[in-house]
Amino acid sequence: MSPADPTPQVVTPAVPGSFPWSVLHDRHPKLVAGVRDAHPYGPDQRRALDALVAESLTGVIARLPADAHDAARWETWGTGHYGRRWFDVPFLFAESYFYRRILDAVGYFAPGPWQGVDPYAYLKSAEARTSSPSTGSLRELLVAAVWGNRADLSFRIGQHGGPADEGSLVVDDSAALCAALEAGLGRELCLVADNAGGELLADLALVDHLLATGLSERVAVHVKPYPYFVSDALATDVAECVSVLDPATRDRLLAAAAEGRWTLRTHDFYRAPLSYHHAPEDLRAEWSAATLTVFKGDLNYRRLVGDAHWPALTPFADVVEYFPGPVAALRTLKCEVVVGLAAGTLAALDASGEEWRVTGAHGLLQTAGLDSRPGSSPAPG
Numbered sequence: 495m496s497p498a499d500p501t502p503q504v505v506t507p508a509v510p511g512s513f514p515w516s517v518l519h520d521r522h523p524k525l526v527a528g529v530r531d532a533h534p535y536g537p538d539q540r541r542a543l544d545a546l547v548a549e550s551l552t553g554v555i556a557r558l559p560a561d562a563h564d565a566a567r568w569e570t571w572g573t574g575h576y577g578r579r580w581f582d583v584p585f586l587f588a589e590s591y592f593y594r595r596i597l598d599a600v601g602y603f604a605p606g607p608w609q610g611v612d613p614y615a616y617l618k619s620a621e622a623r624t625s626s627p628s629t630g631s632l633r634e635l636l637v638a639a640v641w642g643n644r645a646d647l648s649f650r651i652g653q654h655g656g657p658a659d660e661g662s663l664v665v666d667d668s669a670a671l672c673a674a675l676e677a678g679l680g681r682e683l684c685l686v687a688d689n690a691g692g693e694l695l696a697d698l699a700l701v702d703h704l705l706a707t708g709l710s711e712r713v714a715v716h717v718k719p720y721p722y723f724v725s726d727a728l729a730t731d732v733a734e735c736v737s738v739l740d741p742a743t744r745d746r747l748l749a750a751a752a753e754g755r756w757t758l759r760t761h762d763f764y765r766a767p768l769s770y771h772h773a774p775e776d777l778r779a780e781w782s783a784a785t786l787t788v789f790k791g792d793l794n795y796r797r798l799v800g801d802a803h804w805p806a807l808t809p810f811a812d813v814v815e816y817f818p819g820p821v822a823a824l825r826t827l828k829c830e831v832v833v834g835l836a837a838g839t840l841a842a843l844d845a846s847g848e849e850w851r852v853t854g855a856h857g858l859l860q861t862a863g864l865d866s867r868p869g870s871s872p873a874p875g
């Protein structure tokens with residue numbers, strides 16, 4: 495499919511038994527029960543969490559309270575979705591808004607003792623403290639950053655246990671990426687982080703390598719502005735991961751931060767229920783100023799390519815042509831969305847009988863525009 499072809503259908507949770515349906519129907523109730531049982535929340539918070547689950551399963555989507563600090567923002571982001579069944583709206587909206595509503599239920603934004611208390615911190619900390627950072631060559635660190643993306647706590651709540659050892663890369667552009675990095679493409683690198691814990695430790699090992707070898711002069715790590723999709727990394731998670739690194743790596747990273755060579759950034763749009771086609775100008779400007787932007791994880795992939803039923807053979811470069819600079823995606827496959835497969839790879843995966851798109855057994859390291867600056871292509875929805 496070229497950018498001129500009709501855009502594919504947006505993913506929704508409407509079909510019973512489908513992967514997005516199972517996330518809303520099974521995974522969300524389990525994750526809310528886990529959060530509720532792990533905290534000394536009072537009756538109001540418990541009631542609000544239970545009501546949210548009931549609403550998502552059998553009710554219609556309610557608006558945020560009118561006095562929520564971001565009510566206006568969500569009014570715009572959710573145009574056309576309020577009052578509809580949760581299963582009848584785009585998957586990306588249903589999930590993102592569900593996470594926003596969990597924060598409302600537990601009082602994350604309200605003045606009081608629970609203000610700013612990350613409801614998923616208990617899971618993230620355990621993960622960070624039991625994972626070990628990766629070591630090795632540039633390629634090994636890049637590949638470790640792919641498999642680190644299995645450390646996704648919402649995924650673990652799902653029915654798939656997630657395989658323990660390294661799986662197969664269904665697209666492996668690591669040779670081209672290493673060559674480009676060694677030729678200076680990572681000079682001003684932007685890494686859009688995904689999960690805290692083991693994944694972030696792998697990402698920090700990569701960042702440290704790029705800075706210590708001089709392949710990067712500066713690295714900006716982009717994190718979420720508030721707790722999102724259970725394990726998404728916040729600045730506090732970066733601080734915690736730095737504290738569990740070996741002393742030499744920790745000192746190098748702290749020095750790089752002190753000198754402004756390693757920075758943390760965030761942007762409100764990172765919690766938007768929209769693909770990156772809709773990113774505001776200031777965020778596009780940050781990506782555009784980077785010599786290379788690396789997107790980590792499944793959700794960033796969905797947002798980068800558009801959360802839509804793309805034919806898997808659609809070239810990645812065509813789909814991300816709108817992106818304002820060279821780009822790399824490093825993820826394990828935990829949702830139905832994938833592009834850029836070779837025909838033989840797709841045939842073998844389909845013949846395997848596995849649910850290869852969603853189990854996390856496979857990963858990819860995909861690149862576009864390493865030697866050019868792409869223009870623009872339409873959003874799929």
Ligand SMILES: O=P(O)(O)OC[C@@]1(O)O[C@H](CO)[C@@H](O)[C@@H]1O
Nearest residue numbers: 517646649791792793794828829
């Ligand atoms: O972005 P991440 O952390 O790699 O994955 C997010 C994720 O677990 O969330 C969705 C289901 O909730 C899936 O699309 C995906 O597997």
